[in-house]
Amino acid sequence: MIRFFSVLCLVFIFSFNSTNAQNFSTHPVKKGETITGIAAQYGVTTADIYALNPDAKKELKVNTILIIPISKAKKTEVIAPEVTTIKELVGFKQHKTSRKETIYSITKQYNITEDELKKYNTFLYANTLQKNDELKIPVFKIKEVEVKPATKTYIVKSKEGKWRVAYKFGITVAELEALNPGLGDSLQDGQQVNVPNIGGSEEKVIDEKYSYYKVLPKEGFYRLKVKLGLDQEQLEALNPSLKDSGLIDGMVLKIPYTNKFLGSDEGTATKVSLENRTINTKTKHLAVMLPFRLNRVSFDSIQNTKKSIKSDPYLNASLDFYSGVLIALDSLKKLGVSLKVDVYDTKYQVSEVIKILNENDFKNVDAVIGPLTPETFEKVAVELKGLNVPVVSPIGTNIKLYDNVFQSRPSDDLLKAKIINYVKADSLSKNVVIISDSKNSTVANELKGEFAGARMVYSRKNKQGADVNFVYVEDVRATLKPGRNYVFLETTNEGFASNVTSILASLHSKSDSNPSGTEIILVTSNFNPAFEGDQVSNEHLAKLQLHYATTSKTYKEEDHNSFVVNYTKTYNITPNKRAVKGFDLTMDVVLRLVTSDDLYASVNKAPLTEYIENKFSYKKKLFGGYINDAVYLVKYDYDLSIVEVKQ
Template sequence: MNRFLLTLIFVLALGFTSLNAQNFSTHQVKEGETIEKIAKRYYVTPFDIYQLNPDAKKELKPNTILIIPISKANPPKVTIEKELKGFTEHKTKRKETLYSLAKAYGITEDDIKKYNTFLYANPLRKGDKLQIPKFKITEIVEAPKLTKEYTVLPKEGKWRIAYKFGITVKELEALNPTMQEVLKEGEIINVPNLETESVKEIDDKYSYYKVMPKEGFYRLKLKLGLDQEQLEALNPGLKESGLKDGMILKIPYSNLADGILITDSKRVNLTDSISDYGIKHIALMLPFRLNRVEFDTVADTKKSIKNDPYLSASLDFYSGVLVALDSLKRLGISLKVDVFDTKYQVSEVSKIIEENNFENIDAVIGPLTSETFDKAASELRRYNTPIFSPIGSNLNLYDNVFQSKPSDELLKKKVIDFIKSDTLPKNIIIISDSKTINVSNDLKREFNGARQIYSRKNKDGKDEFFVTKEDIQNVLKPGKNIVFLETTNEGFASNVTSVLASLNNKENIELQQKPIEIKLVTTNINSAFEGDQINNTHLSKLQFHFAASSREYNENDKNSFVKTYKSIYNTTPNKRAVKGFDLTMDVVLRLVTSENLYLSVKNTPLTEYVENKFEYKKKMFGGYYNDSAYLVKYDNLTIVEVKQ
């Protein structure tokens, strides 16, 4: 006998008990059997069998021993039907009992008593004449359905449902061939027919990670910092099933080296799709202005950094870039990075491009300022080199330009659409100063029934940037009031928010009116709402809503980027540092998951990182703009994202 086959039989013989203990059984393939028939018999999927028996994909030979996972699906329901066909006479002998007779005739003691009723009151004696019933036994096996219908819950994506039912996203898609990329609330789909207690729940205190092709425990240890034992403890059943391509794993919150979480909707986690591990070449252009820095002493250097806003901004942004480069390296991505000091001079940008070969550079990030960026973008057009603007908006969108910051118009539209989406009755008020009258009139056209209030002016007609309590009180109504505040003046913003906060939730007891509820919004968030004169308690009380290009990360979320940044720089990252990280991660991951950055716009609709998300759209005649922004609000003195 073949030594390998002998060894296999020996191992199976020894390990049979162990296999059963681990929720597995074995099956010897018979002539003419298919994987589909075997899977149906054991209430599992062909995919489950192939995972444990990969050679079965090539050829399924008779007498092959397959390892079969015991199904978690509802077991078959078996019903026994007995039809009386007659009787056999039996004279009781010495030492016979009801138990021995029932066993001998293959029936129950109750069957004997039923047709020999004297036995209910008397014991069985030697010589008793019994009528032993003969039955025709029919076993009815009601096999359970392998799948059942499931109604998609609000904001529920494929990975959440796959995790709940212990399958991969690919398996879920196989059960639903016509399923669209984005699921709709109320949609009916097929899922495995598990018992209720076997369905897992999504715990928002954890993050979730999708296993990539050919990814083993060793690579997960490098990426997630979790060993096999820790992953198995977090994911019951993983020890038995092993890792599977596309499997969803529960992990500690934000425990990902790159700061990317699994998301729903059309958001894409690019770390799942890395296909190009060749060296990528990127360039950074930032206005460090190192020629102006005094390096004689540490004190002089610190003073130079403090006094130069461009150097300070560049260093913040670059610090986030460095953390991103380290995260990308841990993902196995090879990079060549050139860093150039633009010195905040258009002429220096021209010099940099003239003296260096940008034709073979895959992407450029920067410069920061509009004039220098425009110069770099226009000169790099001849090489078709993609260039990303970190902070600029309303740029000249040449066909090689990617504007990562959403436009002011997009932010304005997001707020207006949010107010319009609320169909409940509401009173709309627009408060503005002399510099924002055009905005007020635009909003009036959007909301015809809105009331407009303007800041008071002095006798010379100059704006004094204030309103009185009576000005606002006269246009408020009981119930919901939406107040737009459009200004760039901090004093005016402070005055209006203070008055509104004093009027919020007030009720007129004499007229028995319901309370006045005020929600404050603006279409243009700016420094006027962030100055020292602004009381954040008032903003929280008014649930101040606005659209922003980024959200604020929560330090309590234990984000891995924030943790890494703190360990390196001994401080928390500011918005510029986070933008440096997010933008660099996105640019490079787009490079290694698509043929080029231009095609990535089509392949990757939406990505999201620590504070920023990117959804690029192409202008009909020109470049690319970010068509995605956040709606946020003040809540208990913190700014949180409004889920829509």
């Protein structure tokens, strides 16, 4: 086998003509070596090696002979350079064999090897040498090349950790540790370490405008998309060498700025309180756009006005949201914030939005909150993109993320990832069950991909093959095991949710008096009205401690926070979720504006903020705007309240 690879190498080496010949060496792969490490050893790039060894992309086998393009080695300062010789093909001679000649005598006559002779006379692989055979004799030019040492000494700079040094020299943290046995857990300022001997111009620069992520074992592009929100194309755009090397355990990737810890699964952002920061007293200009549709309201009597409000869902939602905005503006005024606020009625019409934009000057507007609907929001975002005016979406997720767009509502994918990661992080031995109806089979299959050992249960069907939205006790009992069981319930059907939760509650047997009983923790990747319907027992949900991820938590009235007190005093009613969102979002946008240069700069200065029910941690997409990735994990407690799960 080794001989075969040697011949293969020579085929590559000598197939270049004299005008484009390169200098090469060969490298037998040893156990534990990687392409990245080998490239660093010879001072070439992984792309240089893959260009001549395409099969190495699929699998790097021990004893494989790699062709190394020495001529592409980076020209850097070297210490005690080694000199080696290579053969460069410059042409051929013709030779006609006589009766007594052999392959051995011919190779000795022309100072070539048997492999070199057969390479250009392939009939010799299967036939013996005959009299009068016409042979092509390769003519080589012997050249000497310098091969620099594989490593050099690097002086660790202040605050440089292993991952920074590894990224700088294009290797993994594990390879850095292999080059420096006994390196220890951390690096010290001024410490000398061995690194690949690449030139200074080839060293990667740590750009503080970006974050850096260490690839975990067995992580693929799909997993990174779920975790980082970046697909393969986006990661390769930031890390061009990925196209050649693929993902390698321990490699460091450049990613858009984030507050997640390098290589962590969930990441932790530092929460800050903007109210306690120094506030810029310069007047900020805020615009609020909502579909009040006041042109449709009948003002001829109080009764007709109330009727108009109740019958128009957009007016109803706008008034709820705006009531929270007004309480926020009052609170901001008490903090000493100077604001100019313009409020526009978009009337749920793109034509009205165009009119607003044409008739008003938005050049000095610091931020726009709204509109609520996708079409009108996109029109505002597109028109204000040229002015670099940030536009904040209060509720949308299915919106185009232009560079000036801030999506304040976390995506459904983030919610799903949150609950999946929570279940995975449970260190106790656990059993996972997935119960689903046909409409949610796609989600169920995705969960099965995350939990390979999970048992699956589907809704029973009638003779026509349609769901009847129930399962039997034995369908579920057969999937449970002693100890802890996480059961995913994926449905939007209230009847099915009622049926399944009732059965699970009856099978849950763990208690203080029976600690070794069957414990069932109910979870879902999509908490929806089916779980809150009248048919579903809250007692069952509490017994099963239903866990789910949500964009906002529920405030506790007993906390008597100032917003709830002021809102109730002003409107004689407690605030609903839309009103709280109006307050939280307005407070966050304005406080970011008055404590940073602008809303864009606040993303780094205020990693995570939290108010009554909502928290905000914006992340810049590689191609586009900003998405809030701060979500809550909550559960039904035994007292029927919904509480945040501390992680």
